[in-house]
Amino acid sequence: MTSSTAPSRNGTPDRDDLRRSVTRDNEGYDAARRATMWNANVPARFPDAIVHARSIDDVVAAVRAAKAAGRRIGVRSGGHGWSGNHVRDGGVLLDMSGLTDVTIDKAAMTATAGPGVGGSDLLKTLMKEGLFFPVGHCRGVALGGYLLQGGFGWNSRMVGPACENVTAIDYVDADGDLRHASETENEEMLWAARGSGPGFFGIVVRFHLRLHRRPAFIGTWAVQYPAERLEDLVRWMDAIGPDVPPQVELQFIVSRNPSFPPPIRRATRRSPVRIELLAPVMAESRSAAKAATAFLATRPKGARVRTPLLPMPMGAMFSGVMQHYPSATNWETDNLWTHASPDELLPHLLHVAATMPPPPAHMLWLNWAPPPTRPDMAFTVEDLTYLAFYGGWKDPTDAAGTTAWSRETVAAMQSLSSGVQFADDPGRPARAVSEPAQVRLEALRAQHDTDGRFHRWIGST
Ligand SMILES: Cc1cc2nc3c(=O)[nH]c(=O)nc-3n(C[C@H](O)[C@H](O)[C@H](O)COP(=O)(O)OP(=O)(O)OC[C@H]3O[C@@H](n4cnc5c(N)ncnc54)[C@H](O)[C@@H]3O)c2cc1C
Structure with missing residues (x-):
């Protein structure tokens, strides 16, 4: 097994210079808000605070603090969502771009990766090992949003949308507890994480991935x-x-x-x-x-x-x-x-x-x-x-x-039209998952996020 912290080129300029937490009255707030988006067309929405997580403990602490203060949470990993779904009025914007740990088990053809890992960076690392994962086509698209929304990546017609290759997730729930979801544990949360995209009701801190052989x-x-x-x-x-x-x-x-x-x-x-x-x-x-x-x-x-x-x-x-x-x-x-x-x-x-x-x-x-x-x-x-x-x-x-x-x-x-992709999120009301899947998602949200801690997809409000 190899382990590394991938050099992340996930679109966050001067990330190391950003303060861990910036509030609206801080100098530099608006630059920090804008820096959370790759799209220069930043919406006129203003979170109360932007918090940069560097570890899973930071995420747990941020969710617990938000819960205690009755604040809602928006999440971003690489900021490549076109609509700026994570930029919401009020509440906390939690930036996950600092979670970039990668482990690779070549024999088992599996990997784990933090949500802040850039897909192109992951692929570069994998290809050196003769391995492959269907990451997005552009540099800078981070795994966080990409894997949750489906993931139309290189060779995805062959190996499926990237979410089909997610075997488990570690996530922080609405109470601030760290949990695992797989096909045998919290199965419904894994089901939801594979396609609900900006409508997911938890914070993914680690993805477990099934790898493929590097195409010759x-x-x-x-x-x-x-x-x-x-x-x-x-x-x-x-x-x-x-x-x-x-x-x-x-x-x-x-x-x-x-x-x-x-x-x-x-x-x-x-x-x-x-x-x-x-x-x-x-x-x-x-x-x-x-x-x-x-x-x-x-x-x-x-x-x-x-x-x-x-x-x-x-x-x-x-x-x-x-x-x-x-x-x-x-x-x-x-x-x-x-x-x-x-x-x-x-x-x-x-x-x-x-x-x-x-x-x-x-x-x-x-x-x-x-x-x-x-x-x-x-x-x-x-x-x-x-x-x-x-x-x-x-x-x-x-x-x-x-x-x-x-x-x-x-x-x-x-x-x-038979629906839209979350990948090119238009930020307007549209059908991005089937009606039965939407009903199931709503029921799960009601069960797992009773206080509405996590924002819904902006196109659904
Ligand atoms: C230039 C460009 C090229 C692209 N190419 C492709 C492509 O080839 N294939 C493809 O499928 N898509 C592509 N996309 C779309 C991209 O995959 C999605 O916008 C994806 O959401 C980006 O992930 P992100 O983490 O960078 O975005 P973010 O804007 O950070 O996140 C998008 C949303 O995902 C949710 N989210 C993010 N991280 C987490 C987390 N850790 N836990 C819970 N929720 C989270 C939040 O709701 C957030 O609003 C592209 C986008 C751009 C701008």
């Missing part, structure tokens, strides 16, 4: 199309989607700043809209990867640039994705799961391409095509295709055309 081949294949090919692509994706092998995360991104091919000059609001068709692949060998991507030969004609299937270091895979998510940017996101037909989707998507805001705004089409069954867990809403709209702006003059873009686009598609 990791690489990608990419093609760029002009916007005029969008209709052909949508019809093709719809036709092949259910049959795409699970080793392939087929997706396309519509934007004015494609990451492929690597840009020669900076994209501007006048840059043309392009479509990147990307096929990251993780397989047991290069020949298996080639076989899994053979269907790409049927892709629509009219591509401008393309690469062959190339092996790629994980670092380069992360960097490619990060090009679409610059930091210090204001973001408004919205999303939908759908199995709607191309004829139903196309009027909306053609409008999206025609009215694409300036970079880094973009739209993602992810082919998900889930298996027919999953283990019993709160994670219950998914569909054939995932569509997400990321409205991002740095320049205030771009705000007017971008702030409402994702929300209005998804509102117009409501009749085609």
Whole structure:
């Protein structure tokens, strides 16, 4: 067994310089409040105090103090929730980014990790041992929020959403007691932790994870199309989607700043809209990867640039994705799961391409095509295709055309939506778990958080 404290690059600037506890009347309160979010579009909500936990004992003490004072608690780990669900008016904001312990049992193919561990950091450590876990696609996304909400990670079509690979949790309950939940102990809390995301009613201080073997081949294949090919692509994706092998995360991104091919000059609001068709692949060998991507030969004609299937270091895979998510940017996101037909989707998507805001705004089409069954867990809403709209702006003059873009686009598609992902939390009322799962969650919350110590998901209030 190996043990380490992972170097966390989880989006908390100058964490060590922050005071352990900051209250509203302290100088630096607002900087500390803002620093809890990766999204620069910080909501105008103001907790009374921000407490930085460095240990499980700190978490226990913070919950007991909040209980004694009758205060509610918001929790953050990496601050990558788009809506700032953890930033609430009044009460305590408990920052878990300091809990970054990792242990790895290579023989048992298991690990434990604190909620503040950055997924990319964990993966780097695991890959050195020949191991793998489906962490999120961007650097900085911490395990805390990521694992609770589902976790659509690298190779997740193959090994399941990350929460499916959580075997147990250690958590602090609403009374400030440290507990363990597994399939044989406090089972209902493990069920809830696997998918309730920002609606979880406890504080996870340690995740127990099932690991996988590092895929022998990791690489990608990419093609760029002009916007005029969008209709052909949508019809093709719809036709092949259910049959795409699970080793392939087929997706396309519509934007004015494609990451492929690597840009020669900076994209501007006048840059043309392009479509990147990307096929990251993780397989047991290069020949298996080639076989899994053979269907790409049927892709629509009219591509401008393309690469062959190339092996790629994980670092380069992360960097490619990060090009679409610059930091210090204001973001408004919205999303939908759908199995709607191309004829139903196309009027909306053609409008999206025609009215694409300036970079880094973009739209993602992810082919998900889930298996027919999953283990019993709160994670219950998914569909054939995932569509997400990321409205991002740095320049205030771009705000007017971008702030409402994702929300209005998804509102117009409501009749085609089978629900939303917590991952791209739109912070509005929406169905992110099935109705039966929601009923079960409410009953569990009533039992485990009788005083309403923990906030509900902001979209449910
Ligand atoms: C640039 C970017 C890229 C992303 N890429 C992906 C991706 O590839 N796949 C994917 O699935 N998601 C992705 N996400 C979404 C991300 O996984 C979620 O927003 C997730 O909630 C982030 O976790 P966090 O701990 O960093 O966020 P936080 O904002 O800290 O937490 C989000 C919410 O989770 C809850 N929470 C967090 N920690 C705890 C805890 N220890 N105990 C109890 N509750 C807790 C709280 O309710 C909190 O409001 C991405 C987000 C961004 C900004």
